Amino acid sequence: MDQGQAIAQAFVAARRAARGLSEYPGPIPATLDQAYAIQDRAIALAGDAVAGWKVGRINPPLDAELGSNRLAGPIFADQVTAADGGPMPVFAEGFAAAEAEFLLRIGAAPDPAKLSYSHDEALALIDAVHVGLEIASSPFPGINDLGPLVTISDFGNNHGLVVGAEVPGWRDLGFVDWPVRLLIDGEEAGAANAATMLDGPVGAAAFLFGCLAARGIALRPGQWISSGAVTGVHPVRVGQAVTALFDDGMTVSCTIDAATPEEDVSEVNDERKSG
Template identity: 70%
Template sequence: MGEALRIAQAFVAARRGAHGLPDYPGTPPETLSEAYEIQRHAIALWGESVAGWKVGRINPPLDTKLGANRLAGPIFSSAIVNASPAPAMPVFADGFAAAEAEFLLRIGATPDPAKTDYTLDEAAALIDAVHVGFEIASSPHPGINTGGPTVTVSDFGNNYGLVVGPEVAGWRDQSFLKWPISLSIDGIEVGNARAEDMLDGPFGAAAFLFSLAARLGFTLKPGQWISSGAVTGVHEIAVGQSSTAKFGDDYEISCSITAATAA
């Protein structure tokens, strides 16, 4: 058995058992290719349909070292819920957990599996809806982020849930990129920003994912979601807390955080 498969098995077992992994379960991957190999094994072991993908940022100077400024991980169908009524979202109590305010892009047409380079307009043309939402980032391993992007990728990109809020009306004019976005935990604002300040924005995240899928050989399908990146940042959250995100003047969503239980 190879090291990549052993690491994948350890993460999948910890997620199913809802228990922590204080130490990384093996030798951490040094490259994104190695990390995505672990992720590929883990997706197969998990055995559930992929209903979306989270996209996150790789900050300097690691973006130069690793050859990418974003990363991706699967979102499984059972982890996607509607924002109304406000849901209770599970996280790994002995691991890492965060709430992130994000724009969620729904894929409307299958990207060309041979095309590895997309303009923002080409990426936007493959999207048929934009919603507001939360990504709930959580991993059994507390060091999932401090270990660096390759560690993050290796455990499903640190995803454990997606809260889908209302559709953004008139999103094709892209004015939502200028909206003020804020996120609060237990009523205290912990972050605010605008989507236009995130690299090349949500459609840049889609372009990245379409390119990655072609290079790695995984299939993207209409109806799948793209969680396009944490607008206000990655905000750590604990069991028993709640979060509210405000998007512009018209959209507000909330969720509470509970402890994951063994499957």
């Protein structure tokens, strides 16, 4: 077994068992290609339907070194919910965070052979924008400390998505200037707007379309793009309550729960969907 396959197997096994990994399970990937190759193997091992993709930022100076200012990871269908206020599981022995995000829904599949998209070309493929929360979690507590290549290798550090209401009049893109706040147990953890995020949520979509085409991964109508943390990446603990406020009017919330081993997952998912 090669090292990339062993890393992928270690992460998938830890996620299924809902247990932590005290160390990164192999040599740290040195390039984007190596990191995404591990992610691709882990997706195949997981065998779950992909309902969308998260997009995160790669900060300077690593963006220049790696040749990309963003990264991507899969969001699995059984980890997506519209149950506002319901429980969202994280790895209690690993890393966990909540992020206020704008969620873009793909309306038309991108050309799988097209590697570069303008802002307008990407916007034309979107059919809705919603407010939401990304739940970032990994069995490895040092996932963010070791940099974006490690983040990429474990599904981009994603473990769920809470889909809130649709943004009215989203096509005029006025929502990028909305004030966004994230509260943890009622205390403000961060505040910003999407205009500060590189080239904005649509830029995240343009990046993703090109990134996945280069990896030979086709996108489908109805899949979600979690376009990036507006107010930052905010660590959370089991038992905490998270609320994101958009434009002082739209909210989306969840409670942080402990992930359970895979044999218990079906019961947890049933509770989340009915919540």
